[in-house]
Amino acid sequence: MIVFALVKAVLVVSAIAAALAAVLVVAEAFLRNYGPCKITINDERELNIKGGDNLLSVLTAEKIFIPSACGGRGTCGLCKLKVLEGAGPLLPTEEPYLDKKEIQDNVRLSCQVKVRNDLKIKIPEELFAIREYTARCAEIKDLTLDIKLFRFELTDPLQISFMPGQYVQLLTPVYEKSSEEVYRAYSVASDPAQKNIIDLIIRLVPGGICTTYCFEYLKVGDEIKMNGPYGEFRLTDTDAEMVWVAGGSGMAPFVSILYEMRNSNNHRKAVYYFGANKVEELFLTDQMKQFEKDLPNFKFVPIVAQPGEGKNWDGETGLVTQAVQRNVKNAGDCEGYLCGSPGMIDAAIVVLKKLGLNENKIYYDKFA
Amino acid sequence: MNISDQMTQAFIVCISAIFTNNILLSYFLGLCPFIGCSREMKASVGLGLAVIFVMTCTCLLNWLVYHYVLAPLSLEFFRFIMFIIIIAAFVQFVEMAIERFSPYLYQRLGVFLPLITVNCAILGASLFMVIRDYTFIVTIGYGLGSGIGWFLAIIAMAGIRQKLSNDSIPKGLQGPGITLIIAGIMALAFIGFAGVLAGQ
Numbered sequence: 001m002i003v004f005a006l007v008k009a010v011l012v013v014s015a016i017a018a019a020l021a022a023v024l025v026v027a028e029a030f031l032r033n034y035g036p037c038k039i040t041i042n043d044e045r046e047l048n049i050k051g052g053d054n055l056l057s058v059l060t061a062e063k064i065f066i067p068s069a070c071g072g073r074g075t076c077g078l079c080k081l082k083v084l085e086g087a088g089p090l091l092p093t094e095e096p097y098l099d100k101k102e103i104q105d106n107v108r109l110s111c112q113v114k115v116r117n118d119l120k121i122k123i124p125e126e127l128f129a130i131r132e133y134t135a136r137c138a139e140i141k142d143l144t145l146d147i148k149l150f151r152f153e154l155t156d157p158l159q160i161s162f163m164p165g166q167y168v169q170l171l172t173p174v175y176e177k178s179s180e181e182v183y184r185a186y187s188v189a190s191d192p193a194q195k196n197i198i199d200l201i202i203r204l205v206p207g208g209i210c211t212t213y214c215f216e217y218l219k220v221g222d223e224i225k226m227n228g229p230y231g232e233f234r235l236t237d238t239d240a241e242m243v244w245v246a247g248g249s250g251m252a253p254f255v256s257i258l259y260e261m262r263n264s265n266n267h268r269k270a271v272y273y274f275g276a277n278k279v280e281e282l283f284l285t286d287q288m289k290q291f292e293k294d295l296p297n298f299k300f301v302p303i304v305a306q307p308g309e310g311k312n313w314d315g316e317t318g319l320v321t322q323a324v325q326r327n328v329k330n331a332g333d334c335e336g337y338l339c340g341s342p343g344m345i346d347a348a349i350v351v352l353k354k355l356g357l358n359e360n361k362i363y364y365d366k367f368a
Numbered sequence: 369m370n371i372s373d374q375m376t377q378a379f380i381v382c383i384s385a386i387f388t389n390n391i392l393l394s395y396f397l398g399l400c401p402f403i404g405c406s407r408e409m410k411a412s413v414g415l416g417l418a419v420i421f422v423m424t425c426t427c428l429l430n431w432l433v434y435h436y437v438l439a440p441l442s443l444e445f446f447r448f449i450m451f452i453i454i455i456a457a458f459v460q461f462v463e464m465a466i467e468r469f470s471p472y473l474y475q476r477l478g479v480f481l482p483l484i485t486v487n488c489a490i491l492g493a494s495l496f497m498v499i500r501d502y503t504f505i506v507t508i509g510y511g512l513g514s515g516i517g518w519f520l521a522i523i524a525m526a527g528i529r530q531k532l533s534n535d536s537i538p539k540g541l542q543g544p545g546i547t548l549i550i551a552g553i554m555a556l557a558f559i560g561f562a563g564v565l566a567g568q
Contacts, residue, residue, distance in 0.1 A: 009443050013450065016437070020457040031464040073482070075404065088471065092411045093479045112479065114467065 028052075038118045042125075049115065055083070056111040063131055064123065072111035079110040082122035087113045125161065132227045133160060133168075135198060137220050143283035146204040147249055149189070150214060151197060152224065159195035160229065162188055164256035167365065168198060168228030172210040175217055184210035187339065187365070188229065189252035191259035198226070201252040233339070233365040235260075235268075241334045242270040243357070245348045247320055250340030251284060253365075258291045258298070269297040271327070275320025275344070277305045279313050301327070320344065321351045331355035338364035369503065378509030381502070385513030387561035391489050392521040393554055398489025402522055403547050405483070412526035413519075418480040420515030422462070423493050426455045427511030430494040431504055444498075451494045459485045489518055524554065 034051030039058070041047065049058050056072050056079050059065075068079040077097030087108055090098075094109045113119075135152035143149055154160060162168075169183040190199035205211045218224070235242075235257060244254055254272060261268070276282045281304075288300040303323040307313035316323045321344075328334065336352045338345045345364050353359055369377070391397050398419070405415050430451050438444055459481050466478040484490060493514045497507050528550055537546050 005442075008441065009446060012437065012441055012443055013446055016433070016450065017453050020453060024457055024460055027461055027464055031468045089475055091475055091479045092408070092414050093483075096408055096411065116467075 034116045037115050039115065040118075040120045042122055043120075051115045051117070053115060054111055055081075055108075055113040055115055055119070055121070058115050059110065064127075065130060066110055066123070066127060068111060074109060074112050077109065080107050081110050081124075081127075082106050083108045083110075083113055083119060084122060085120035086117050087119065088116075130228060130230065131157075132225060133157065133198075134223060134225055137218055137222045137224060138197075140218070140220060143201065144281050147281075147283060148202055148204075148215065150200045150202060150218070151190075152200070152226070154196045154198065155223070160198065161195065162192055162229035163234045164188075164192050164260040165234035165253045165365075166229035166231040167233075167253075168200075168226045169230070170200070170210060170214075171225040171227070172213045173224075175213055177212060178209045182209050183227075184208075185230070186249075187231075187233075187252040187256070189255040191263070192256060193259070193263050199252075199255075201249045201255075203249040231365050233337075233363055235266075235337075236335060236363075238335070239268055240361075241330070242268060242337060243324065243328055243331070243334050243352065244270060244272040244337045245275075245320060245324060245340070245344070245352075246272070246338070247275040247340040247344050248281075250338075250344070253339050254337075255284065255287070258295070261298070262291065262294050267295065267297050270295075271299045271301060273301050273303060273320050273324050273327075275303045275305065275323070275340075279304050279307055279311045319347075321347045324348065325351050325355065328352075328355055331357040334361070336362040338362065371505070374503055374505040378506045380509075381506055382509035382513035382516075385510055386517040386520065387558065390517040390521060390558050391493060391514045392518050393551070393558045395489075395492060396551075396555075397492040398487045398518055399551075401483055401487055402518075402525065402551070403544050405480075406522050406525040406529055406547065409523065409526045409530060411480075412522045414476055415480045415483065416519030416522050418477045419484055419487065419489065419518050420512065421477070422455075422459060422481070422484055423490050423515035423518070424508065424511035425462075426451075426458055426490055427493055427497050427507050427514075428504070429454055429458060431497060431502075431507045434498055435504075447495070447498060448491075451491055455490055455494070456485050489514070521554065525550065 032052040037049055037051035039047040039049065041064070047058070047062055049062070054072060056066055056068060066079045066081060068076065072079070074093045080097075080102070082105060084106055087106075090103060090108070091112050094112050097109060098107055133154050134156040135154045137150060138153045139149075139151040141149040141151070165187070167185045167187045169185050172178065172182045172184065174181060186200040186202060188198055189201045190197045202211055202214050204215050233253060246254055251274065260266070272288070274282070282302050285300075285302065292298055292300055301316060301323065303316040303318065303320050304313055305317070305319060307317055331352060334357055336348070336357050338348050349359070349362055352362055385391065388394075392399070392402060401415060405411050433450060433454060434444070434447055438447055438450060463478055463481040466481070467474045493511060497510055502510055525547065529547065532546065541549070
């Protein structure tokens with residue numbers, strides 16, 4: 001008897017639920033069918049999609065990631081973007097999250113805007129650019145004993161737009177020494193004008209999952225995935241004199257910045273202090289000399305901590321921070337740009353502050 | 369009970385659901401959107417109207433399902449699940465229909481519908497309607513009254529919060545904190561209506 005009652009109950013509830021679901025499916029097919037719609041992004045890219053869903057989920061399905069914390073319920077107010085045409089009037093669910101200026105500029109919450117007709121939208125270039133890239137390893141070059149330059153050619157999509165100084169996250173696949181996929185961040189060292197090339201300068205970290213993979217397993221021709229670009233480390237718009245401090249693979253962002261300065265004829269004054277323990281640990285010195293020729297106000301100052309006996313070294317010696325302390329005379333007028341190990345960055349901040357450089361004008365990305 | 373008696377009772381139940389037994393202020397149901405959406409008068413009015421509409425319709429739908437499907441099969445214990453499914457399906461259906469046929473109504477009311485799918489006041493009203501053994505006609509009054517009661521409470525709160533926006537509230541109390549305290553005081557005020565009607 002109990003079994004019978006139970007079966008009956010389950011059947012009835014299932015039948016009603018199924019009937020309701022069927023009604024919804026039919027309704028959705030007729031009511032939510034807005035036909036094909038076209039979304040034009042930043043006047044350059046067009047998406048052809050099926051209308052009916054909200055803009056945020058449409059974009060996510062197309063792998064364009066707009067930040068959102070609430071998952072599209074209109075409560076976090078993060079998924080803002082400009083909808084220039086086709087969004088219809090501002091909804092009361094959006095109003096609380098937008099200020100007057102934003103409303104004037106056609107900023108909308110993408111989770112509340114339904115795609116019912118063709119849309120024209122504007123996504124900030126940085127957001128638009130953050131996505132996953134597939135790339136082929138094109139070249140691996142030894143720079144020092146434990147630092148290599150990896151050149152990747154993008155295969156899908158073919159181009160990336162990044163600001164010099166930004167970094168990408170490299171996906172290390174599962175391999176012999178690691179049972180999980182991990183992401184590691186590396187600054188881009190290539191010329192931003194070469195949009196299908198990403199150069200990374202990587203130092204081998206003993207036991208490191210990603211660096212071990214890159215040094216021992218990655219071969220020229222292999223495919224790898226990365227995403228980005230990220231980061232706020234970049235040149236400011238001022239023309240203040242700059243003090244650059246780096247060590248080891250911290251070289252990377254400055255190479256990219258130098259390319260950009262050369263491309264745009266930026267003749268800002270910059271002195272680049274680069275520290276190494278031994279003479280053999282210096283790298284890209286020829287390229288730096290070339291930059292010094294091309295950019296009259298740029299100066300490269302390599303510093304070697306222990307040149308050792310018999311080495312033909314006539315440059316600066318000691319720690320990179322000591323060299324900064326000796327040479328920077330007008331720190332109060334300068335901006336500081338740092339890239340390297342957390343220890344080096346902390347030491348450099350202390351020295352620059354002592355020299356009178358305003359802490360707000362010291363820029364760095366610390367990769368722990 | 370004949371029709372006219374039922375109509376009278378429906379009216380009394382409706383008034384008491386608005387004031388003495390306000391679903392929000394005496395049962396504290398539907399608090400989540402009440403606190404989240406009462407920052408702005410416009411949004412509060414839209415949400416309130418949507419609640420009135422959905423609450424009335426789902427109460428009636430659920431009454432029909434309960435009395436013509438669940439009760440004859442003695443499956444009353446399934447009403448919780450059943451009611452939730454019906455409310456969710458109904459809200460989704462109405463949203464799609466409004467969006468399609470009336471962009472104006474969608475903008476005013478439709479956008480709030482997804483927010484109230486999981487509003488416990490809606491489910492609460494359907495469950496009370498069963499416990500109190502209302503007839504179909506009385507249920508109309510009850511659903512409508514509960515909805516209007518919720519609507520009144522949220523626009524009152526929106527009005528108060530708009531006034532408060534110019535005041536300096538201690539940091540720890542800003543937002544939900546002060547809103548809950550106000551809701552408590554409003555609830556106390558609504559107790560004053562208790563003596564007016566005793567028509568449950």
